Amino acid sequence: MRQLVVSSFLCVLLFSGSVFSSETEKEKLPKCEHVDPYENLEGWLALKTPAERKCNHTTVRDELNESEKTKSEWGIKSFAFDVLASEKLGPLRNVGKQAHKLCEEEKYDASFSTSIVVIHHNEALSTILRMINGIIEFTPKSLLKEIVLYEDASEDEHVLTKHLEKFAKLKGLEDKLIIKRSEYRQGLIRAKVHASRLATGEVIVFMDSHCEVAERWLEPLLQPIKEDPKSISLPVVDLINPVSFDYSSSMVAKSGFDWGLTFKWIYLPWEYFETPENNVKPFNSPAMPGGLLAMRREYFIELGEYDMGMEIWGSENIELSLKAWLCGGRVVVAPCSRVGHVFRMRRPYTSKPGMDTALYNAVRVAKTWLGEYEKKFFAAKPRGTKIVFGDISENIKVRDRLKCKDMKWFIENVYPELEPKVHDEL
Numbered sequence: 279m280r281q282l283v284v285s286s287f288l289c290v291l292l293f294s295g296s297v298f299s300s301e302t303e304k305e306k307l308p309k310c311e312h313v314d315p316y317e318n319l320e321g322w323l324a325l326k327t328p329a330e331r332k333c334n335h336t337t338v339r340d341e342l343n344e345s346e347k348t349k350s351e352w353g354i355k356s357f358a359f360d361v362l363a364s365e366k367l368g369p370l371r372n373v374g375k376q377a378h379k380l381c382e383e384e385k386y387d388a389s390f391s392t393s394i395v396v397i398h399h400n401e402a403l404s405t406i407l408r409m410i411n412g413i414i415e416f417t418p419k420s421l422l423k424e425i426v427l428y429e430d431a432s433e434d435e436h437v438l439t440k441h442l443e444k445f446a447k448l449k450g451l452e453d454k455l456i457i458k459r460s461e462y463r464q465g466l467i468r469a470k471v472h473a474s475r476l477a478t479g480e481v482i483v484f485m486d487s488h489c490e491v492a493e494r495w496l497e498p499l500l501q502p503i504k505e506d507p508k509s510i511s512l513p514v515v516d517l518i519n520p521v522s523f524d525y526s527s528s529m530v531a532k533s534g535f536d537w538g539l540t541f542k543w544i545y546l547p548w549e550y551f552e553t554p555e556n557n558v559k560p561f562n563s564p565a566m567p568g569g570l571l572a573m574r575r576e577y578f579i580e581l582g583e584y585d586m587g588m589e590i591w592g593s594e595n596i597e598l599s600l601k602a603w604l605c606g607g608r609v610v611v612a613p614c615s616r617v618g619h620v621f622r623m624r625r626p627y628t629s630k631p632g633m634d635t636a637l638y639n640a641v642r643v644a645k646t647w648l649g650e651y652e653k654k655f656f657a658a659k660p661r662g663t664k665i666v667f668g669d670i671s672e673n674i675k676v677r678d679r680l681k682c683k684d685m686k687w688f689i690e691n692v693y694p695e696l697e698p699k700v701h702d703e704l
Contacts, residue, residue, distance in 0.1 A: 568595025
């Protein structure tokens, strides 16, 4: 997820053997046995939760043997989280009801067949399998059509295709899992488009490859789409600690951006939640984080999918948000839908050599959608004036075909905070 930096003190605490006060209680338990899913998938899938095993899955450095120490250090380097703790956590956990208690009283009747679309590049086997197991366990069978697992040219040591195929066979999920791999690096954006074209459900849910769903996560996500088929529906993104893998609820927030098209969270005032219904009803959001969202598959196609001229990663979430709002749709947060996400210590992936892909992509967004306001973008990102941003003619065609509104309308009707009422000369 974007623009959330996990403090470097986590790394220090990892190697000191304790993270938060709750870790002290865990350390009184014996350490969990380590079963490596890469080497013994059947054994790993048979593991019960640490609570059932009465053991501590978190990493205590002075208790590690050499193989565990090597695995932990490999995980930090490869994935920017402690893969040893993830593997000891096991193949499934129930994080329970994370949403407000009033959500339990809500009735949902949206019944779209749903395809979960997951892109993975250099992902840890344990995190993606725990996510899949959770989706299967906590999603109504009547709603879950399939899970598309699209591997975007992982490096050799991180290729998961064979492991995923074996997992599907062991679990009897061959009819639910669509497992594909690109031999050439597409980047997250183009890979999402290619993967979405494999989906057959009425609704697609894009999901990052290191998430865990809470109970009753999908039903509230689908309801706004039934009420308005031109909706992009977002869950509340909860926090999974990259060291301990503890799950914790996050604050309910909107998403926004500044004139540099940099994503930011917008927190709601406390008094908003003093009205009971505000704890359960969906609310509009000017933008989206990008990693977790649901929308009708046909609507995604109608909006022109993601911009296939973008490179690797960055700004595709802003582009899709603007397309939805300007072209007759909406972006909403469904507060009763909760999905946890591992917020890593850093972004461990390589980008395109010699290119700031986030800036390149942002320039394409500015040139397509900002109109007269593009000068504000280039004032915020002056390096963008030197970017050769490629062909945006297909994006312009989408804008013209859908008779989209302009940024002035967006500011006035959706995101007035983007341009506060202040005279330029002041």
